[in-house]
Amino acid sequence: MHNDAILSVKNLEKQFGPGCSTCHNESTRKLEKNYCPQCGTVYACRNISFNLFPGEILGIVGESGSGKSTLMQCLYFDEAATSGELILNNQEFQEENVLELSSQQKRYIRNYHFGMVYQNPLKGLKMDFSAMGNIAEKLIAAGGRNVAEMESIGKTLLEKVHIPLFRMKEEPKRFSGGMQQRVQIAKALSNNPPILFLDEVTTGLDLSVQASVLDLIKTIQRELGISMIVVSHDLAVIRMLADRTLVMLNGEIIEEGLTDQILEDPQNPYTQQLVYSLL
Amino acid sequence: MNQHHFAFFDEGSKKEIRRTILKAVAIPGYQVPFSSREMPIARGWGTGGLQITLSIIGREDCLKVIDQGSDESVNAVSIKKLVHNTTSVEITERTQEATIIQSRHRIPEIPLQGGQILVLQVPTPEPLRQVEPREYMTKILHSEEEYSGAWLQLFEQIMKYGRTATGADHPVYVNSRYVMAPSPIPRFDNVKMNESDALILLGAGREKKIYAIPPYTDVQSLAFEDYPFAVEEFSGKSCRFCGATDVFLDEVLDSATGDVHYQCNDTSYCLEQLNSHEKAKEESSYA
Ligand SMILES: Nc1ncnc2c1ncn2[C@@H]1O[C@H](COP(=O)(O)OP(=O)(O)OP(=O)(O)O)[C@@H](O)[C@H]1O
Numbered sequence: 001m002h003n004d005a006i007l008s009v010k011n012l013e014k015q016f017g018p019g020c021s022t023c024h025n026e027s028t029r030k031l032e033k034n035y036c037p038q039c040g041t042v043y044a045c046r047n048i049s050f051n052l053f054p055g056e057i058l059g060i061v062g063e064s065g066s067g068k069s070t071l072m073q074c075l076y077f078d079e080a081a082t083s084g085e086l087i088l089n090n091q092e093f094q095e096e097n098v099l100e101l102s103s104q105q106k107r108y109i110r111n112y113h114f115g116m117v118y119q120n121p122l123k124g125l126k127m128d129f130s131a132m133g134n135i136a137e138k139l140i141a142a143g144g145r146n147v148a149e150m151e152s153i154g155k156t157l158l159e160k161v162h163i164p165l166f167r168m169k170e171e172p173k174r175f176s177g178g179m180q181q182r183v184q185i186a187k188a189l190s191n192n193p194p195i196l197f198l199d200e201v202t203t204g205l206d207l208s209v210q211a212s213v214l215d216l217i218k219t220i221q222r223e224l225g226i227s228m229i230v231v232s233h234d235l236a237v238i239r240m241l242a243d244r245t246l247v248m249l250n251g252e253i254i255e256e257g258l259t260d261q262i263l264e265d266p267q268n269p270y271t272q273q274l275v276y277s278l279l
Numbered sequence: 280m281n282q283h284h285f286a287f288f289d290e291g292s293k294k295e296i297r298r299t300i301l302k303a304v305a306i307p308g309y310q311v312p313f314s315s316r317e318m319p320i321a322r323g324w325g326t327g328g329l330q331i332t333l334s335i336i337g338r339e340d341c342l343k344v345i346d347q348g349s350d351e352s353v354n355a356v357s358i359k360k361l362v363h364n365t366t367s368v369e370i371t372e373r374t375q376e377a378t379i380i381q382s383r384h385r386i387p388e389i390p391l392q393g394g395q396i397l398v399l400q401v402p403t404p405e406p407l408r409q410v411e412p413r414e415y416m417t418k419i420l421h422s423e424e425e426y427s428g429a430w431l432q433l434f435e436q437i438m439k440y441g442r443t444a445t446g447a448d449h450p451v452y453v454n455s456r457y458v459m460a461p462s463p464i465p466r467f468d469n470v471k472m473n474e475s476d477a478l479i480l481l482g483a484g485r486e487k488k489i490y491a492i493p494p495y496t497d498v499q500s501l502a503f504e505d506y507p508f509a510v511e512e513f514s515g516k517s518c519r520f521c522g523a524t525d526v527f528l529d530e531v532l533d534s535a536t537g538d539v540h541y542q543c544n545d546t547s548y549c550l551e552q553l554n555s556h557e558k559a560k561e562e563s564s565y566a
Pocket residue numbers: 016034042044062063064065066067068069070071119233
């Protein structure tokens with residue numbers, strides 16, 4: 001592990017399907033985009049390695065199907081990675097590959113060290129529970145047993161994400177898409193996680209709403225110094241938020257570097273295409 | 280349907296249910312699946328409890344059946360009939376005489392004793408069902424002792440009503456390990472499960488689950504630090520028939536006068552109180 005990194009990923013692989021004799025071996029593998037035409041196995045993440053440093057926002061950009069969400073879900077333990085390592089700079093799990101811990105220990109890391117904002121708010125929120133209840137869910141999972149304390153944390157967070165407090169007992173299903181993402185962000189922040197994963201937080205939102213959610217993320221990062229991984233297929237979002245960026249294609253990282261550098265002087269032909277189409 | 284078997288079931292079926300019960304007793308609060316059988320009463324009318332009763336009952340047993348505190352409801356009567364017709368065991372209304380008490384929605388007011396078995400009928404055995412519809416997921420949650428969902432439900436009630444509003448079936452932590460649905464008994468009865476002298480067996484026919492609380496098991500109702508668990512409040516009220524105050528009371532509205540009255544929900548307890556008052560009166564008048 002890189003000494004300063006707060007999170008390190010090494011050779012992470014995620015495949016959907018059992019594979020066949022041709023695709024099992026990397027050297028004989030002949031994939032079409034990310035899947036084996038012989039057996040249909042999808043290689044959604046291939047040999048993914050990177051570091052996340054304290055206080056930085058790391059962007060991951062790539063077209064639809066390139067494996068961004070799958071990677072996030074492997075890091076957040078929603079999906080079991082096929083192989084690879086995830087190492088946290090954390091006293092309790094020093095030098096351990098946390099992907100190999102028991103599901104109880106993974107749950108613990110999720111509840112105490114990670115926050116997640118899903119691409120689809122249906123995945124991150126209980127739509128029939130109050131906004132406050134949704135935030136409390138994370139606090140309860142992290143051992144919260146005092147209603148007044150949890151309520152006061154929830155109120156502070158809802159204010160931070162600009163949800164008027166008179167709506168805190170309403171169910172997110174009655175909220176707009178932008179508000180739902182804000183509740184997700186409040187929930188993800190509730191246990192003060194050192195690491196936050198954000199998957200396409202602004203996709204599907206109106207431009208003006210997008211801008212305010214992005215603003216919010218910037219502010220939170222500045223104020224709380226949380227390390228974040230921000231996934232988007234939209235380079236404009238990445239440009240606004242990310243200090244460094246990884247470019248993914250067909251499950252692989254094809255380019256990485258400072259966001260400014262990638263945008264000004266892309267090396268990989270695919271990235272060049274991506275950047276020039278944005279201009 | 281075979282009328283020749285003692286207690287309705289063939290021996291094989293009874294043995295299988297008994298094995299399930301033994302496993303349930305060995306893991307307090309854990310829902311053990313069993314192959315619930317067709318019964319001559321509709322599922323949802325106590326078939327889970329009935330299957331337990333029929334598989335544990337012996338010729339020397341004495342059975343009491345109550346439904347929401349009443350020994351005489353149609354449902355209780357039809358269960359008693361079925362058990363009596365197939366076993367000829369003695370039937371009683373007196374809690375202290377019974378060796379097996381099958382009940383829906385209540386635990387009797389007279390404290391249960393060692394050696395007695397309380398069989399509770401359960402409609403929905405899974406305390407996490409409302410937050411997690413998938414059975415394989417709730418299984419994982421139990422195995423990992425991940426009960427955030429149960430707490431979240433209580434939190435939501437406090438948000439909405441300012442207190443935990445579980446009318447019945449308030450979840451309990453059994454033996455500091457499994458969160459369990461106590462069946463739709465009032466919170467008033469939850470406390471009777473803790474360190475109970477009697478064995479408590481719970482059966483869900485439709486959901487095909489049996490679970491248990493062995494005698495002298497720690498059973499705690501879930502509650503937040505700043506919202507302690509509280510039973511239904513009847514202070515200042517008493518039964519209009521027998522005068523009892525420390526029991527679960529039903530509220531009855533007199534439609535003619537518009538007055539609200541209170542009376543014992545456990546009718547056999549009420550009757551017994553009345554009889555003993557009568558007796559005391561007689562004795563004092565003889566004296
Ligand atoms: N459960 C699954 N079973 C099979 N294939 C899957 C599964 N989940 C994802 N995939 C495949 O894995 C690949 C990566 O999908 P993923 O959702 O990670 O892409 P993405 O980069 O997040 O795309 P988008 O920008 O559309 O969100 C795709 O080819 C997808 O079809």
